[in-house]
Amino acid sequence: MCQFAGLNPESGPVLEQIRAILFKDFRVEFRQRVLTATLLLFVASSCFTVYQVYFIGRARVTPLVWNSVFWIMVLFSSFQVVGRTFSRELNQEFWYYTFVVKAELLILSKLIYHFLMLNVAALLVWIFLSTFFKNPVQDVGLFWITVELGCLGFSSALTLVSAIASKAGKNSVLLPVLGFPLLIPILIVVIRLSITALDTLDWGVAWQNIFTLCGLDAIMIGLSFILFPYLWRH
Amino acid sequence: MPKLSWWKFLTIAIMFYVAWMGFMGKVPRLPILNETVRNLYFHVPMWFGMILIFLASAWYSIQYLRTGNLDHDVRAGTHAEIGIVFGLLGITTGMVWARFTWGEYWSNDPKQNASAVGLMIYMGYLLLRGSVSSVRDRARIASVYNIFAFAVLIPLIYILPRYTDSLHPGNGGNPGFNPYDQARHMRPVFYPAVLGWTLVGFWLANLLVRYKIIKNNYLSQ
Numbered sequence: 001m002c003q004f005a006g007l008n009p010e011s012g013p014v015l016e017q018i019r020a021i022l023f024k025d026f027r028v029e030f031r032q033r034v035l036t037a038t039l040l041l042f043v044a045s046s047c048f049t050v051y052q053v054y055f056i057g058r059a060r061v062t063p064l065v066w067n068s069v070f071w072i073m074v075l076f077s078s079f080q081v082v083g084r085t086f087s088r089e090l091n092q093e094f095w096y097y098t099f100v101v102k103a104e105l106l107i108l109s110k111l112i113y114h115f116l117m118l119n120v121a122a123l124l125v126w127i128f129l130s131t132f133f134k135n136p137v138q139d140v141g142l143f144w145i146t147v148e149l150g151c152l153g154f155s156s157a158l159t160l161v162s163a164i165a166s167k168a169g170k171n172s173v174l175l176p177v178l179g180f181p182l183l184i185p186i187l188i189v190v191i192r193l194s195i196t197a198l199d200t201l202d203w204g205v206a207w208q209n210i211f212t213l214c215g216l217d218a219i220m221i222g223l224s225f226i227l228f229p230y231l232w233r234h
Numbered sequence: 235m236p237k238l239s240w241w242k243f244l245t246i247a248i249m250f251y252v253a254w255m256g257f258m259g260k261v262p263r264l265p266i267l268n269e270t271v272r273n274l275y276f277h278v279p280m281w282f283g284m285i286l287i288f289l290a291s292a293w294y295s296i297q298y299l300r301t302g303n304l305d306h307d308v309r310a311g312t313h314a315e316i317g318i319v320f321g322l323l324g325i326t327t328g329m330v331w332a333r334f335t336w337g338e339y340w341s342n343d344p345k346q347n348a349s350a351v352g353l354m355i356y357m358g359y360l361l362l363r364g365s366v367s368s369v370r371d372r373a374r375i376a377s378v379y380n381i382f383a384f385a386v387l388i389p390l391i392y393i394l395p396r397y398t399d400s401l402h403p404g405n406g407g408n409p410g411f412n413p414y415d416q417a418r419h420m421r422p423v424f425y426p427a428v429l430g431w432t433l434v435g436f437w438l439a440n441l442l443v444r445y446k447i448i449k450n451n452y453l454s455q
């Protein structure tokens with residue numbers, strides 16, 4: 001328990017508490033290194049498998065196909081990232097957490113943690129796909145804005161769903177079933193936006209999608225923030 | 235004989251009217267649509283009904299989280315079930331209709347996709363309810379998911395289809411049911427049909443809720 005020494009609910013500003021939880025999560029991650037290593041291997045092997053499928057199937061990877069493959073990879077990695085994080089907080093160490101942190105701060109810091117890890121995943125996918133296939137993205141800036149907003153949307157939706165599924169006690173089974181349909185709205189906007197980034201069209205087309213994406217992200221983050229305390233209470 | 239409340243008599247009257255006018259009433263002759271335009275009275279109200287019933291379900295979930303009264307959770311779950319029935323009927327009638335007008339059962343139309351996702355979300359909700367055995371836990375977890383899911387469903391159904399042209403009548407220059415194309419004599423049937431079918435849904439939910447609450451009380455004695 002000594003690693004939680006930084007947590008103190010009564011005193012300390014909000015940012016300090018969030019920093020403490022995040023720091024703890026990354027420290028656990030660094031000590032065990034399982035999730036990061038799993039993520040790396042997952043992305044590497046799945047990208048290589050996709051490469052084999054396209055190579056042996058003699059399918060031409062057009063820019064649009066590359067874009068779709070990229071988002072499928074990020075989508076599946078997001079389930080890898082979010083998959084097990086709540087098991088500790090909701091089962092083994094639940095009572096400890098109820099005493100030391102506010103629920104709102106816990107979900108917020110988990111969300112930031114998932115967002116950062118998903119960024120790592122997206123970067124890995126980007127690197128691997130660019131090595132195996134020729135990278136077709138023209139407007140890299142717009143593409144990465146899309147990736148950031150997409151990762152934010154994925155992590156905010158999946159953080160709450162993962163908490164729900166862990167609470168129900170069947171995280172590995174329920175998370176994909178509950179999560180996939182909820183990700184489709186974000187996925188539709190994200191893919192349309194990244195198609196714009198493939199060829200340098202003017203940004204006028206992109207703005208509407210960026211606003212929609214920001215709106216969706218805001219809805220999900222706001223609702224996670226409001227709803228998680230109810231889930232947390234016993 | 236138990237007394238029926240006034241809105242149930244209203245439902246019966248409206249449904250007789252809709253059934254008669256739906257099949258016998260005059261409809262405009264439109265290319266491709268022809269007589270299938272009558273689907274307006276049966277397919278389209280399913281969607282309005284589904285959304286309103288899901289809205290009620292989300293409302294009862296909010297009420298549960300506010301009050302902690304388990305009856306609200308029973309209502310939320312039951313309304314979700316009835317909403318799914320409406321959704322399945324809507325999607326089936328839509329597919330049969332699409333086969334004869336668009337040529338395919340499934341044409342990747344944004345509205346078709348949105349409704350399929352909606353059904354998946356609410357079936358997931360029922361699955362979640364089924365996988366928790368403790369009553370209090372189930373109520374709380376399912377309520378949280380229900381509110382979250384409804385908040386995602388609304389942008390999906392109403393905003394995203396506007397991004398791409400839909401094949402649906404009235405979209406993308408297709409002739410159809412939009413207010414300008416709709417003939418004078420279709421509107422007096424269409425609006426009551428929406429109201430009537432929605433009321434049928436709430437009536438069904440009402441019956442199921444009463445049955446479940448009585449059963450729960452009996453079991454807990």
